[in-house]
Amino acid sequence: MRTFNKDVLYGLYNDEEQLLTAVRQARAAHLEIMDVFSPFPVHGLDNALGLEESRLHMAGFVYGLIGTLTAFLGMTWVFTSDWPIIFGGKPYFAAPAFIPVTFELTVLFASIGMVVTFYTICGMGPGIVNPTLDDRITDDKFCIAFDVSAAETSQVEKLTSFLEASGAEGVQTKHI
Amino acid sequence: MSAPISAIREPLIYGNKTYHDITEDICAGTEKTPSRAWVLAFIAAVTFLTIYVFCVTWTVWQGIGTWNLNRTIGWGWDITNFVWWVGIGHAGTLISAILLLFRQKWRTGVNRAAEAMTIFAVICAGQFPILHMGRVWLAFFIFPYPNTRGPLWVNFNSPLLWDVFAISTYFTVSLLFWYTGLVPDFATVRDRAKGFRRWMYNGLAFGWTGSAKHWQRWESLSLILAGLSTPLVLSVHTIVSFDFATSVIPGWHTTIFPPYFVAGAIFSGFAMVQTLMLITRKVLNLQQYITLEHIESMNRVILVTGTIVGVAYLTELFIAWYSGYQYEQFAFANRVFGPYWWSYVGMMSCNVLSPQFFWFKSLRRNVAFTFGMSIFVNIGMWFERFVIIATTLARDYLPSSWSYYSATWVEVGLFVGTLGLFSTLFLIFTRLAPVVAIAEVKSILKTAGDQYVGPEVARKHAAEHGHAVAAHGHDDHGHDDHGSH
Numbered sequence: 111m112r113t114f115n116k117d118v119l120y121g122l123y124n125d126e127e128q129l130l131t132a133v134r135q136a137r138a139a140h141l142e143i144m145d146v147f148s149p150f151p152v153h154g155l156d157n158a159l160g161l162e163e164s165r166l167h168m169a170g171f172v173y174g175l176i177g178t179l180t181a182f183l184g185m186t187w188v189f190t191s192d193w194p195i196i197f198g199g200k201p202y203f204a205a206p207a208f209i210p211v212t213f214e215l216t217v218l219f220a221s222i223g224m225v226v227t228f229y230t231i232c233g234m235g236p237g238i239v240n241p242t243l244d245d246r247i248t249d250d251k252f253c254i255a256f257d258v259s260a261a262e263t264s265q266v267e268k269l270t271s272f273l274e275a276s277g278a279e280g281v282q283t284k285h286i
Numbered sequence: 287m288s289a290p291i292s293a294i295r296e297p298l299i300y301g302n303k304t305y306h307d308i309t310e311d312i313c314a315g316t317e318k319t320p321s322r323a324w325v326l327a328f329i330a331a332v333t334f335l336t337i338y339v340f341c342v343t344w345t346v347w348q349g350i351g352t353w354n355l356n357r358t359i360g361w362g363w364d365i366t367n368f369v370w371w372v373g374i375g376h377a378g379t380l381i382s383a384i385l386l387l388f389r390q391k392w393r394t395g396v397n398r399a400a401e402a403m404t405i406f407a408v409i410c411a412g413q414f415p416i417l418h419m420g421r422v423w424l425a426f427f428i429f430p431y432p433n434t435r436g437p438l439w440v441n442f443n444s445p446l447l448w449d450v451f452a453i454s455t456y457f458t459v460s461l462l463f464w465y466t467g468l469v470p471d472f473a474t475v476r477d478r479a480k481g482f483r484r485w486m487y488n489g490l491a492f493g494w495t496g497s498a499k500h501w502q503r504w505e506s507l508s509l510i511l512a513g514l515s516t517p518l519v520l521s522v523h524t525i526v527s528f529d530f531a532t533s534v535i536p537g538w539h540t541t542i543f544p545p546y547f548v549a550g551a552i553f554s555g556f557a558m559v560q561t562l563m564l565i566t567r568k569v570l571n572l573q574q575y576i577t578l579e580h581i582e583s584m585n586r587v588i589l590v591t592g593t594i595v596g597v598a599y600l601t602e603l604f605i606a607w608y609s610g611y612q613y614e615q616f617a618f619a620n621r622v623f624g625p626y627w628w629s630y631v632g633m634m635s636c637n638v639l640s641p642q643f644f645w646f647k648s649l650r651r652n653v654a655f656t657f658g659m660s661i662f663v664n665i666g667m668w669f670e671r672f673v674i675i676a677t678t679l680a681r682d683y684l685p686s687s688w689s690y691y692s693a694t695w696v697e698v699g700l701f702v703g704t705l706g707l708f709s710t711l712f713l714i715f716t717r718l719a720p721v722v723a724i725a726e727v728k729s730i731l732k733t734a735g736d737q738y739v740g741p742e743v744a745r746k747h748a749a750e751h752g753h754a755v756a757a758h759g760h761d762d763h764g765h766d767d768h769g770s771h
Contacts, residue, residue: 112493149305149474150725151501159498164506170514184430185442193436197443210448210525217514218455225462228507229492232500234469238493245477247496248470250305250728 111239117285118144119269120243120255121278126152129252132276133158136254141272144257147247170224177219181212241286258283293744297736298392300574305728308575312720312727313475315570320717323569328713334706341699342417350420352696358689359679363697364418365529366671367704370554371411372453372526373547373667376519377555378404379460382467383515386508391734394726395580398471399566400559401464402719406711407558408457410704415449417700445528452525459518463511466504469494470725523551530674537617537678540605546598550667553591553637556584557663562712564657566721575722578651585650588663592641595670599638617678625690626677629669636666 123129129152136143137160146159156163185208189195194202229235247253256269266283273281301307320328345352355362378400385393416425428450430440440447473494476487494500527547530538560581567576606618621630640662649655681688715721732738 146498147496148498148501149309149496150470150728151505152498153729155498156502161499161502164503166503166506167510170510188430188439189442193439195441197441200443204443207443210445210521210528211442211451213517213521214448214451214455217518218451218458221459221462221511221514224507224510225466228466228503232497232503234493234500236492237489239488240493240495242477242495248474248477248494249309253496 111241112233113241114286115259116144116257117259117283118243118255119258119266119273119281119283120253121273121276121281122244122246123252123254123276123278124250126155126252128277129254130154130158132254132273132278135276136272139272141256141269144255147243147253147255149248149250149252152252166224166228169227170220173223173227174216174220176223177216178212180219181215182208185211243284243286244280254278293741295734295739296577296579297738297740298395298577298579298734299727299731300577300736302737303574303731303735305731308724308728308731309474309478311572311575312722312724313478315572315716315721316475316718317478321569324713324716327709331706331709331713334703335710336706337699338703338707341696341703342413344696345417345700346422350418352694354691354694354697356689356691358687359676359691361418361675361679362691363672363693363701364414366668366675367701368411368414369526369547369671369675370664370668371407371414371704371708373523373551373554373671374558374664375404375407375411375456375460375555376523376548376551377559378402378407379456379463379515379519380552380555381559382463383512383519386512387516390583391730392580392583394723394730395576396559396563396584396722397726398464398467398719398723399562399715399721401460401467402712402715402721403559403562404460404555405457405464406708406715407555408453408460409711410708412453412457413700413704413707415453445525445532448525449529452522456518456522459511459515463508463515466507466511467723467726468719470496470504471720471723474724475720520548523548535617535678535682536611536613537621537674537682540602542598542601542605546595549591549594549598550637550670553588553595553641554664554667556588556591557660557667560584560588560656560660561664564653564660566716570716570721572722575727578653581653581656582647582650585644585656585659588659589641589644589650592637592644592663596638596641599634613683616681620681621673621677624677624681626673626680629673629677633666633669633673636662637670640666 123132126148129146129148133143133146133155137158143159146155148155155161186203189204190202196202197204200207233240242248243253243255244251254273258266258269261269270281299308303311353362353364355364378397381393381400382397385397416422419425428440428447430442440450468490469492472487472491473496476484476491479487524544524547527543531540531543533539563576563584564581567573603618606614609615621627640659643649643655643659676691680690737743
């Protein structure tokens with residue numbers, strides 16, 4: 111199990127509407143949320159948290175471009191320089207014939223690249239076990255978590271009362 | 287509760303479900319002991335799998351001579367089966383990818399199982415090109431790797447090689463897309479499991495926590511993979527059609543093949559999804575998640591693509607006549623009246639006539655009729671590929687080369703065996719993984735659950751608020767959840 115060496119104060123909500131309201135209130139009160147957990151992607155949550163848009167699509171584009179160039183330039187080199195062979199009377203540089211393989215390799219590189227990037231930046235992968243705050247988060251509970259490793263008691267109390275006031279249950283601290 | 291209320295849309299989830307209910311209902315398939323139906327099906331599947339293993343061993347050991355291919359008809363059941371299985375696989379990607387891009391919520395009930403179907407179908411499909419090479423231990427020759435024979439490269443101009451790249455890419459991307467969607471659901475199963483199962487699903491779930499940032503990236507990744515998979519599906523079956531269309535023989539050398547094949551693939555794929563889903567929902571008690579709405583929507587797709595395929599057949603016949611080209615005309619006359627006329631009749635009746643029954647709503651929503659129809663469609667699509675391949679090859683330009691081909695027991699056994707391979711893999715999947723996308727279904731609960739939408743709810747709401755039922759959705763109460771998928 112990976113450890114982050116943090117003390118986390120969290121509370122569980124029963125409904126995503128409650129969660130969204132709480133998140134907005136927390137942001138309005140300038141409370142720094144460490145993370146929010148949910149059993150499914152909640153729409154509006156990214157905006158409420160002020161999360162930046164993911165740049166995964168840019169990475170995907172770059173990987174795809176690498177695939178395109180690898181395929182097209184590779185085939186061009188093979189058939190014009192390395193070992194040119196006449197196939198069916200077609201020219202050595204048969205650009206239309208190169209297109210299917212180029213397209214496939216673009217998609218392949220983009221997909222594999224993006225998926226590997228996704229797991230890497232999320233800190234996930236085969237065999238990786240991340241600490242979870244509560245088993246019901248992947249079932250039907252929503253969670254707001256604050257990092258209180260370096261917080262004073264007054265801050266912890268403030269966050270605790272905020273969580274309880276916004277409708278959270280089971281407010282507690284955990285070390286992960 | 288301020289969810290939008292629709293008076294027209296039918297609910298996609300029945301039974302007044304809560305998020306916890308959804309988890310319980312769908313995870314049950316992986317947690318309860320397998321039912322008798324599952325065990326019997328598994329025994330049957332493994333039996334067929336054994337036939338498969340035997341026939342593959344026999345073919346590789348004794349050689350392609352155990353098949354009835356000859357110099358005239360070089361492709362028979364082998365390539366027919368290949369195209370049939372690849373075509374079936376395409377529906378899974380279409381449901382996951384294209385319906386995601388079109389924001390069709392109903393895909394969430396069937397996408398997980400459909401994607402699994404795709405992967406297993408491509409595994410079955412891939413067997414045939416490899417086996418038909420004969421010296422399967424040299425199969426790696428088809429990949430362009432640096433070697434000491436020159437280096438000798440593969441022929442990048444050949445559609446047969448484009449197939450290698452297309453099928454490999456399709457398999458890889460489908461697997462990645464399927465698994466990405468599965469990770470949160472594996473996490474759900476993991477968090478309910480104990481002991482060995484906890485350890486196993488811990489490994490499968492890749493450390494998923496449900497963090498908002500991860501969900502954001504997950505949605506972005508799903509959308510982009512969907513955007514990539516859509517042209518991929520179209521390209522893969524186009525490239526498969528090029529195996530035939532780039533040749534010179536009449537009946538094969540035609541530009542209608544790419545759209546014709548793609549439509550046919552979606553047609554047969556959806557039929558196979560129906561076959562699998564109708565059985566799965568019954569055995570795993572998931573009728574409230576895979577509803578008549580889902581079945582009807584898929585039947586509509588079957589109707590549309592079946593009609594496109596039918597139009598393609600008629601176009602071919604028309605063009606053969608209109609072209610005035612005697613060889614093209616003979617090719618089609620041969621299909622209808624030649625020695626393989628029975629396969630043509632099978633193809634036309636199963637593919638053109640039968641889907642037209644789905645114009646009738648009562649039949650679209652009839653489970654038994656849909657099941658029967660799905661079997662017919664798949665039989666018809668097998669015949670279509672057989673007609674294209676064997677009939678056309680049997681009689682092309684030179685009458686002295688004309689021949690006849692009928693499969694040996696090895697070829698039949700291989701086909702039946704791949705059905706066993708597919709069924710075995712699918713049955714194992716239903717035990718190991720949630721067959722419905724848990725997280726995605728939860729995300730549509732508030733906009734498609736039967737306590738939130740449907741004519742019943744609209745009536746109740748109108749009665750409570752003392753006004754007439756509106757013709758379309760309203761009463762948003764300022765809820766900002768618009769345009770969700």
